[in-house]
Amino acid sequence: MSIKITGTGSYIPNVITRNADFHQHEFFNTDGSTFPHDNETTIKKFRSITGIEERRYLEDNLNTSEIAVIAAQKAIEASGTDPESLDYIIVAHNYGDVKFNCLQSDTVPSIATRVKHQLRIKNPSCVGYDVLFGCPGWIEGVIQAQAFIKAGMAKKCLVIGAEALSRVVDKHDRDSMIFSDGAGATVVENSEETGGVLAHESATYAYNEANYIYFGKSNNAEAPQDVRYIKMNGRKIYEFALMNVPKAMKSCLEKSGKSIKDLKKIFIHQANEKMDDAIIKRFYKLHGMDVPQNVTPMTIKELGNSSVATVPTLLDLVVNGEIENQELEKGDIIIFASVGAGMNINAIVYEY
Structure with missing residues (x-):
């Protein structure tokens, strides 16, 4: 099964x-x-x-x-x-x-x-x-x-x-x-x-990190002060993600029993291109490798950060051949990975 x-x-x-x-x-x-x-x-x-x-x-x-x-x-x-x-x-x-x-x-x-x-x-x-x-x-x-x-x-x-x-x-x-x-x-x-979900990893870091993303008042002091908007501490999030996401991905891959050399694609949350690139480089560095070409499909340039929608949207676009030079074949080993408010991290190793 x-x-x-x-x-x-x-x-x-x-x-x-x-x-x-x-x-x-x-x-x-x-x-x-x-x-x-x-x-x-x-x-x-x-x-x-x-x-x-x-x-x-x-x-x-x-x-x-x-x-x-x-x-x-x-x-x-x-x-x-x-x-x-x-x-x-x-x-x-x-x-x-x-x-x-x-x-x-x-x-x-x-x-x-x-x-x-x-x-x-x-x-x-x-x-x-x-x-x-x-x-x-x-x-x-x-x-x-x-x-x-x-x-x-x-x-x-x-x-x-x-x-x-x-x-x-x-x-x-x-x-x-x-x-x-x-x-x-x-x-x-x-x-x-055969295939499907092979392993997963989840974590919540809340001791010091809970309010890196929060609801807060407008930056404009003249705006109504009782209205709240999505806010974030970008520097803290960047440092947190770079420190913790690659380790979670590595742990998840180890649980799956698959090798880094088996990995064909990484579907990472489209949060910030610089941050995502740094996470992927750190992940491969943990394995003593450089990042392979075309391993990470990206849509952030055109679609921005749509939070929970980024990874499933990215998957759907690749499955349907709508991203240039990105495709999946039966048996491919892929990783889904994300980081966000909580601060929460998770990953799945999946055989397509």
Whole structure:
């Protein structure tokens, strides 16, 4: 028996926001002071660090739960699954449904319940619940799904990562340019084929690191002080990720019994190009190797950081041949890895 991803799907919003669209923004430091240089310089520095040139924002008439459904429908169709046969619907997100021009997050009923409702699934034994695990939420959902299946509690699970970060960003914060929207979905099920999930690793670092990503007030002191936005300590996150993610990936690979030489692809959370490159280099350095060519598919340049959606969206694009010079073949050993608010880290070694 193996536990495999049998179908993938994604939703990439149609609204493209380019770096040039931020030239008229008024950016402030966290203490409310103005930047010492102009926006053109700020944006150039941002591009050199993050690799982001544009990002996708949700259409005004859509919410997180609705794009989760679109991605789910594609994954269900790709897997040939009858929706009524799903045992679990696991939806990873962080902010629920935040309607356009609305300040409140709506999470009752849960996003998973809304997805089940919109999929028109009648079976009450199909259980839907949400995962709040920062950016590694989709990977954690897959880890939970394989645990349910391995324990005999399920045969098929729908695991979704969906987020609309554009609804919770502070337009006066330079870091707001990192974030984007999107959804990715997978059907995970018991399979007679070999391969699938070989090993996993998860960790939460909260003693000193819990508030590296948090909800805080606007950088603009004149903005309403009772409204909160997504905030982060970029330097702390970079140092934390570089220290801990490569070690988690190495541990996970060792648990799988596979060699670094077997590894064909790494699907890493599209957080920051410079950070991701440094993590991959450190990971291979732990094995005394240089990074092979084309081992890491990347979408951050065009799609930005859509949190829980980045890894499943990346997988779906590669599976469907939509990223140049990136493909998967049966039997390929791959790693999914992520880091995010919590601070949480996880990884999966998977045989495609």
